[in-house]
Amino acid sequence: MGERTTFKRPDGKEAAGYLAKAGAGAPGLVVIQEWWGLNEQIKGIVDRFAAAGFSALAPDLYAGRVVPYHDSAAANAEMTSLNFLDATDQIVRGAAQKLLADGAGKVGVTGFCMGGAMTILAAARVPEYTAGAPFYGLPPAAAAGPDAVKIPLQGHFALQDDWCTPGAVKDFAAGLAKAGKPHEFFSYDAHHGFMNEARPDVHQAKAAEEAWARVIAFFKTQLG
Numbered sequence: 631m632g633e634r635t636t637f638k639r640p641d642g643k644e645a646a647g648y649l650a651k652a653g654a655g656a657p658g659l660v661v662i663q664e665w666w667g668l669n670e671q672i673k674g675i676v677d678r679f680a681a682a683g684f685s686a687l688a689p690d691l692y693a694g695r696v697v698p699y700h701d702s703a704a705a706n707a708e709m710t711s712l713n714f715l716d717a718t719d720q721i722v723r724g725a726a727q728k729l730l731a732d733g734a735g736k737v738g739v740t741g742f743c744m745g746g747a748m749t750i751l752a753a754a755r756v757p758e759y760t761a762g763a764p765f766y767g768l769p770p771a772a773a774a775g776p777d778a779v780k781i782p783l784q785g786h787f788a789l790q791d792d793w794c795t796p797g798a799v800k801d802f803a804a805g806l807a808k809a810g811k812p813h814e815f816f817s818y819d820a821h822h823g824f825m826n827e828a829r830p831d832v833h834q835a836k837a838a839e840e841a842w843a844r845v846i847a848f849f850k851t852q853l854g
Contacts, residue, residue, distance in 0.1 A: 632651075
C-alpha cells in the first residue's frame, strides 16, 4: 500500500500525491488521474503498478478535491478550471523528478481520460519521461500534435467513446506514423472508462485485463 507524499515542482512550489514504492532501483511510473480527482480507484492502480515492480506516483492535480462519480458536472468544472500546460510542466514534471531523485533509473507516464490526454502532453513537453501509455484521452491538436511527441507511446482506447472518438484516435495514430514516432495503439470493444472497476456502468473486465497485461509488458520493455 502506498502513502501520501509531497514533492517539489520545478518552480520550487510544493505538490502532493500518492506514492507506492516497489523497492530500490525499480523503474518509476507517474499515474495521472481521471477528471474525478485522485480517488481510491486511482490509488489502487498505483498500488497495482507497485506490485508489478514499478515505483508509482499519482500527483494530486486537484489539491485534495475528489468528485463523486455521479457528479459529472462538478468533474467537468474541475477539469476545465485546470491549467493543463502548467500542470504538465510543473506537477507532472515534478512527479517524474521526484521518482528519479528517489532512485528510479527511468520513468514512464500513464493516465486515464483527462490523464490520458495529459500523458501525451507530458510525452511532448517533459524531458524526464522515457515512455508513455495514454488511456482513452487525447489533447487538443494545438496543445500537442503527433509530431510533438518525443517518446514511444502505447495507447489504449474504447470503440464506444464519444469523447475520445475512434475517428480522433485513428487520425492521431496516422499522424504518429507519418511523423515516424514509435507507437502501438489498441482499441477495445468497450466504453470510455473501461479500466475503472469502481464504475460498473463502464467497466469491461476482459478489455481491462488485456490492456493491463499489455501496458505492464510495454513499460517493462521500455523502462527495464
